[in-house]
Amino acid sequence: MEGIVVKGIQKNFGKKTVLQDVDLQIKPGKIYGLLGRNGAGKSTLLSIIANRIFPNMGTITLDGQTVFENDKALGQMYLMSERNLYSKSSKLKHLLGTTELLYGNFDYEYAYQLAEKFSLDLNQKFGKLSTGYRSIFKLIVSLCVPAKYILLDEPVLGLDANHRELFYREMVDNYVKTGKTFVISTHLIEEITNSLEHIFIIKNGQIIIDGDVEDVLNKAYLVSGPAKEVAQYTAGLNVIGQEKLGNIQGDYVFGKLDSERVLPDTVTVEKPNLQKLFINLTNTKEENK
Numbered sequence: 001m002e003g004i005v006v007k008g009i010q011k012n013f014g015k016k017t018v019l020q021d022v023d024l025q026i027k028p029g030k031i032y033g034l035l036g037r038n039g040a041g042k043s044t045l046l047s048i049i050a051n052r053i054f055p056n057m058g059t060i061t062l063d064g065q066t067v068f069e070n071d072k073a074l075g076q077m078y079l080m081s082e083r084n085l086y087s088k089s090s091k092l093k094h095l096l097g098t099t100e101l102l103y104g105n106f107d108y109e110y111a112y113q114l115a116e117k118f119s120l121d122l123n124q125k126f127g128k129l130s131t132g133y134r135s136i137f138k139l140i141v142s143l144c145v146p147a148k149y150i151l152l153d154e155p156v157l158g159l160d161a162n163h164r165e166l167f168y169r170e171m172v173d174n175y176v177k178t179g180k181t182f183v184i185s186t187h188l189i190e191e192i193t194n195s196l197e198h199i200f201i202i203k204n205g206q207i208i209i210d211g212d213v214e215d216v217l218n219k220a221y222l223v224s225g226p227a228k229e230v231a232q233y234t235a236g237l238n239v240i241g242q243e244k245l246g247n248i249q250g251d252y253v254f255g256k257l258d259s260e261r262v263l264p265d266t267v268t269v270e271k272p273n274l275q276k277l278f279i280n281l282t283n284t285k286e287e288n289k
């Protein structure tokens with residue numbers, strides 16, 4: 001099968017199972033979002049895909065070939081993660097050269113252009129950069145490596161709002177120009193929704209949603225109005241969350257509404273955004289109370 005295929009992945013750390021029965025496919029030429037709450041297993045999954053850590057069960061293939069100790073397949077993937085792998089005493093421009101040694105054909109011209117846009121001086125040493133600029137440097141590298149699949153684990157960590165916007169724009173621009181595939185794990189859902197085509201939502205180590213953003217959002221509804229009428233209208237539907245303010249109630253429904261039911265005049269049906277849907281799908285029972 002084309003692209004990256006993740007099949008039956010399980011990962012345990014000690015006695016704890018942090019990923020279970022994870023199956024998914026990353027097809028070439030799309031922008032994917034990997035969304036999940038703190039500790040859901042996003043970084044672990046991305047590290048397994050990039051062969052940085054090994055699963056207890058399951059396989060990862062790229063275009064049908066295992067990625068396990070397969071340099072050719074791994075050369076087509078680049079994982080940018082929170083971990084700082086760079087030597088603190090190295091100048092940024094020299095670190096670009098190190099990346100070229102590993103991945104070949106590094107796009108220096110583009111890297112210099114991006115550095116200028118982000119006001120990053122490449123003559124500085126990595127260790128002297130602020131948290132945000134460390135992320136920016138790593139992002140610049142990930143946009144300029146020749147790999148076909150770019151995995152970004154919390155890419156905008158520490159970036160201010162202006163730099164985050166600039167990064168999303170550059171990523172989409174790069175995607176349009178190169179047709180590369182991006183997989184981004186993030187908590188900042190609202191601001192990235194428009195850049196994503198497909199999402200995976202991971203909860204407690206399992207994929208609970210796998211679909212195109214539009215299709216997923218088409219299944220979500222927010223039904224609001226007086227508590228009694230709302231409860232009647234949503235009875236028996238897949239209500240995944242609820243908001244209450246006095247006597248006014250908002251039920252989040254995921255799936256289908258019942259077209260046979262008459263919507264009372266006092267009740268409205270809206271489409272929630274991805275962030276609201278995510279919060280409701282991933283809330284724990286305690287948080288729903």
Ligand SMILES: Nc1ncnc2c1ncn2[C@@H]1O[C@H](COP(=O)(O)OP(=O)(O)OP(=O)(O)O)[C@@H](O)[C@H]1O
Nearest residue numbers: 013014018036037038039040041042043044045154
């Ligand atoms: N090396 C490790 N040893 C033991 N437990 C680990 C290790 N790495 C991750 N974990 C545990 O695995 C679970 C998943 O962690 P992971 O970092 O993949 O989550 P995440 O979704 O990326 O979270 P966050 O959004 O907070 O970064 C957590 O409970 C974490 O404590």
